[in-house]
Amino acid sequence: MDASPRPVALVTGAARRLGAAIARGLHAAGYDLALHYRSSASEARALAGELDAARPGSVLLLQADLAQFDRLPELVAHTVGRFGRLDALVNNASGFTPTPLGTATPAQWDALFASNARAPFFLAQAAAPHLAAARGAIVNLVDIHAQRPLRDHAVYCMAKAALVMATKALALELAPEVRVNAIAPGAILWPEAPASAQAGGDTDDARRAALLARTPLARTGTPAEIAEAVRWLLQGATYCTGEILRLDGGRLLEG
Numbered sequence: 001m002d003a004s005p006r007p008v009a010l011v012t013g014a015a016r017r018l019g020a021a022i023a024r025g026l027h028a029a030g031y032d033l034a035l036h037y038r039s040s041a042s043e044a045r046a047l048a049g050e051l052d053a054a055r056p057g058s059v060l061l062l063q064a065d066l067a068q069f070d071r072l073p074e075l076v077a078h079t080v081g082r083f084g085r086l087d088a089l090v091n092n093a094s095g096f097t098p099t100p101l102g103t104a105t106p107a108q109w110d111a112l113f114a115s116n117a118r119a120p121f122f123l124a125q126a127a128a129p130h131l132a133a134a135r136g137a138i139v140n141l142v143d144i145h146a147q148r149p150l151r152d153h154a155v156y157c158m159a160k161a162a163l164v165m166a167t168k169a170l171a172l173e174l175a176p177e178v179r180v181n182a183i184a185p186g187a188i189l190w191p192e193a194p195a196s197a198q199a200g201g202d203t204d205d206a207r208r209a210a211l212l213a214r215t216p217l218a219r220t221g222t223p224a225e226i227a228e229a230v231r232w233l234l235q236g237a238t239y240c241t242g243e244i245l246r247l248d249g250g251r252l253l254e255g
Contacts (some may be wrong), residue, residue, distance in 0.1 A: 007031050007032070007136075009032075009033055009087060009090060010036065012091055013036065014092065017189055017223070018188065018227075022227045025224070025228060026088070032059070032060075034059075035059060035060070037063055038064065045061065060078065062078055066119035067119070089138045094116055094141060095116060096156055099155040099156065109155050113162070116160055117162040120163055128178065135178070136178055138180040138181070139233045140166070142164050142244060143156075144186050144248045144251060146164045147164075148252060164184075168242045171241040179238075181233045183229050183247055186215065186246070187221065211251075216251075217250055221249060226247060
């Protein structure tokens with residue numbers, strides 16, 4: 001066991017997009033990192049190489065399908081085995097697929113709940129003793145659509161709503177040693193569409209413009225803003241637990 005003198009964070013879904021921005025932000029703030037990925041191996045290796053070049057020995061790569069229950073405690077065990085401690089858990093990994101009413105299947109239900117609710121809960125359960133020893137914290141990435149449903153995405157919205165309640169319940173269960181909070185992003189990065197769907201770009205552009213028109217700050221947020229909010233909740237928000245921080249440009253203020 002290689003005990004790290006620096007704080008250690010386990011970040012799920014860390015290879016790309018928001019996860020990679022969170023990883024870079026925490027690394028710059030002095031964290032050693034266990035970076036989880038599922039299938040984005042090349043992106044994960046590139047990110048690990050970038051961060052390890054800046055501070056050698058500071059990154060551990062962990063591949064796992066979070067739908068496989070046995071892999072969840074393994075992620076925590078490998079992190080602690082490498083660094084000797086765990087100060088932070090960031091549950092960022094998330095599945096996002098449409099489930100229009102009348103077409104939704106049990107398999108879709110299971111997949112969306114596995115990534116968005118079940119894995120964060122059981123990772124928190126496995127991490128709890130180590131986080132308590134470090135007086136650490138958990139940050140969950142939820143969604144404004146846990147409160148305001150998104151058409152054709154009922155199962156996703158329900159899973160994120162479950163994660164909101166898990167945030168509050170875990171905050172109660174793990175206090176006072178461990179703080180648990182969540183971030184609910186609005187429009188930060190647009191969902192990635194498959195190549196077959198890109199022909200509808202004009203429609204997508206119109207939808208995006210309409211969404212921004214209903215956002216008081218009239219812009220998308222940035223991954224860097226999410227990453228800084230994660231860092232603050234982990235390091236600076238020492239009297240904050242069970243809270244859902246909305247970073248949505250005021251979107252929920254609109255009717």
